[in-house]
Amino acid sequence: QVVLVESGGGLVQAGGSLRLSCAASGRTFNIEVMAWFRQAPGKEREFVAAINWRGGSTSYADSVKGRFTISRDSAKSTVYLQMNSLKPDDTAVYYCAARRGMGTLSTLHYRYDYWGQGTQVTVSA
Numbered sequence: 001q002v003v004l005v006e007s008g009g010g011l012v013q014a015g016g017s018l019r020l021s022c023a024a025s026g027r028t029f030n031i032e033v034m035a036w037f038r039q040a041p042g043k044e045r046e047f048v049a050a051i052n053w054r055g056g057s058t059s060y061a062d063s064v065k066g067r068f069t070i071s072r073d074s075a076k077s078t079v080y081l082q083m084n085s086l087k088p089d090d091t092a093v094y095y096c097a098a099r100r101g102m103g104t105l106s107t108l109h110y111r112y113d114y115w116g117q118g119t120q121v122t123v124s125a
Contacts, residue, residue, distance in 0.1 A: 002026045002114040004096045009119030012086055016123070020081040022096030022116055033099040034079040036070065037109055038092035038121075045095070047107035049081060059105040063089075086123045093118040 008020040024031065035050035049070040050059045058070055069082040079096065097112035106112070 002028055002031065002098055002100075004098060004114055004116035006094065006096045006116040006119040009094060009121045011122045011124065013124050014087055016086050017082070017084045018086065018121060019083070020094055020096075020119060020121075022079045022081075024077040024079075024098060028077050030100045031098045032101060032103040033105055033112075034072065035097045035099070035105075035112060036079075036081045037095045037097055038090075039095070039118075040092040043092075045109050047109070048094070050105040050107070051079060052103050052105060054103070057105065059107070061107070083121070086121075088123045088125050090121060091123050092121060094121050 036048040039045040096116040
C-alpha cells in the first residue's frame with residue numbers, strides 16, 4: 001500500500017505562484033509514475049502533469065504548459081508541482097496520484113492506483 005499526502009494549497013491572486021508537494025510513504029519501490037490531477041466544482045477530474053519516477057520524463061496538459069513544472073525528489077519520495085502565472089481557471093482541488101508497474105505517463109485518472117486526499121487551490125481575480 002502507498003499513502004500520498006499533499007500540501008501547499010491555498011489562496012493566491014491571479015498572476016501569483018504556489019508550490020504543491022506530495023509525499024509518498026509505504027511500498028513506494030513499485031511506483032513508476034506520479035501525477036497531478038485537479039477537479040473544479042461541477043467538472044470532471046482532469047490531468048495536469050505527470051513524471052516518470054525513475055527517468056524523470058514529464059508530460060503536461062496544454063492548459064498548464066509553460067506555467068507549471070512537475071519535479072521529484074527521489075530521496076524524499078516527494079513530487080512537486082510549481083505553479084506560476086496562476087489564473088482563476090486554475091481554481092480546483094489538486095490531487096496527487098501514483099501508478100505502479102507501468103512507466104507510461106498516462107493522462108487517464110483510472111490508470112492510477114493511489115490517490116492523495118487533495119489540496120484546495122483558489123486563485124482570485
